[in-house]
Amino acid sequence: MSGLSQVLHYSLSLKPLTVYQNKKLKISPFFSPRQGAAAVVSARTYADFTTQATFEIKKCDIHKLDEAPATQVVMTRDEGLKYYRVMQTIRRMELKADQLYKQKIIRGFCHLYDGQEACAVGIEAGINLTDHLITAYRAHGYTYTRGGTVKEIMAELTGRRGGIAKGKGGSMHMYTKNFYGGNGIVGAQVPLGAGVALACQYQGNNELSVSLYGDGAANQGQIFETYNMAALWKLPAIFICENNRYGMGTSVERSAASTDYYKRGDYIPGLRVDGMDVLCVREATKFAADHCRSGKGPMLMELQTYRYHGHSMSDPGVSYRTREEIQEVRGKSDPISLLKDRMLSNNMASVEELKEIDVSVRKEIEDAAQFATTDPEPPLEELCNHIFYNDADLEVRGTNPWTTLKSVS
């Protein structure tokens, strides 16, 4: 997708902020174009607000690198509002999913992403929509940043035909263009991501592949197999470990001989990044993306982040960590609060403006939840579709010798 159509695509998919209804505004794209150009600045008419500001961010720890990502970064007002909106949408969407799960409208497994929003949003800000991304089961946030709509995501959670995977995948299996899911088996998505990177290299399209996994998955054998292949063939792959300190109920100290996940790629250069700061994540991702696109091979990033919910909805999340710890992270490092404070203290937005965004996001989520609850379930005829690819309809063995079902693909 070209830069301009990216802008249009993204801006059309968002509800315009009510504040700007009467003003002709060119909204800068959320996904800043990577062709080296600076972000498009809007023709804002609010003379009171600062257009952009420079922020000091935490320095990343580096492994096998000569330099680290910049610590002085620029964020424009529009970028800030965009990040705020997207993070808030993810936050509210996850909380809504929590609510629906407790009402038994969503069933099955549900792994929520609240607390980690800065990771998804920061990564997306550092790459293009044409790049590729794959992650594990805590995937709702990424489905959104990669182009899915809240409606489709929620309908997939409730298993309805309007869902992003037609209701057949559920929470852990959501996909969209250049987003390969949504994977249930821990660690299995990383070799896949390397394969996508190989395709990018082969096709010479200057795209890269981002493969995410957690601190628990970092101990899977296939991760190391992937590191080897990616480094050997200098694949344009960014491996990102979202270290939220707990692999289900096991803390990182109790499961890993080395908790320096950014060093575990050994011969692959690594960065340890503050995953609660969206700007930190963005800078590190840009740094890694430049590295990959210049043909230097893969890069490893560890995002130090935190999840407020338990591992899944069946985990209260307090038997292996204290409530005080959760409250502390919420109070001191919440990604949305961090961004909000930055914008307010630099006069980049007003409290009312941000409140309006909150209200608008809430409405979007409510509408999506309404849709997800009322949309019909997929028809039974679809039970056997898309098992194989077949030109003519395939007959699938039924539950006993006399029944067969049709499989269309």
Add this chain to the structure above:
Amino acid sequence: MAAAARFFVRGARSKLPISGVVPGPRSSFAAALLKLSPGSSSRTQRRHAAHFTFQADPEPTQYGPTTKMNMFQSVTSALDHTLASDPTAVIFGEDVAFGGVFRCTVGLRDKYGKDRVFNTPLCEQGIVGFGIGAAVAGATAIAEIQFADYIYPAFDQIVNEAAKYRYRSGNLFDCGSLTIRAPWGCVGHGSLYHSQSPEAFFAHCPGIKVVIPRSPVQAKGLLLSCIADQNPCIFFEPKILYRAAVEQVPVESYTIPLSQAEVLQEGSDVTLVAWGTQIHVLREVANMAQEKLGVSCELIDLQTILPWDVETVCKHSANNEYLCSSFSLQEQCFLNLEAPISRVCGYDTPFPHIFEPFYIPDKWKCFDAIKKMINY
């Protein structure tokens, strides 16, 4: 696949044996797209109700005093006995230290120490490989795979290493003291990766034993047998029964022999063969068949999938003119059967998310299969 049930018909009237074994790779309890719809009205109701009712066996008297236990407690009890009597026994797996995600190892670490009950990192291939090594070196290794769905990274270790160790070393080495436990089977909301019944993948691998209990009493006895058995064993525990199945279980240690099928109910027309949760489904089916069709069903719990009790199944087949569906059985029983063996199991699709209630082979599908067989 619990669903796989073998139905064999015998008797003068030409009734068809229905057999359901030989589980397909992906079959589970077999969803039933019902031809006969059950009375259940709303879809929500249907999704919340289990597709079966657990039926407890009568209290066993031959093993000493009993107490009320559900299935995970009976597993804990078996492991407790093992750790107490065998100083080389160790239990390991993901999250077993605090008690396990299904509470099967609650209290064991406190009682026996962290050297004997410990967590592993998230690496199934590593867990089983490590378990094989520990067993070869002489420990009684009890490895837990957190869900049977996750066993595939360990498939190579199980099939290529564990199963072949004794054979390839000419009996110089073996990993017979390895037991692998995994929660198994559908649970109502597990979807693709928390519901699978992969015993079929292992059912054709000489060198390992595959065992699936139907109840707490069976679970404790069979698990103790697996641990004692000098061959690597895989013990699949139907997760839907962990809490739902409650029985009077003997307090002391006892074993139930492996590779012996149990005839739960005698009958004269159709023989049903199954394992795990499906036994309870078929108990209902047998009653329904008797009431509505006047068909007398025999019910056999296979218990050990590999190596399975050919003799019992064949004997009951042979007396009553029914067919067996596995290769070896087919040779022996073909002429006795009056209809092809019928298999009732899941559809040939991955275990679906939203369609689960339709995928499972519940009692209506099994009943329907009996009906069809009889009229073959």
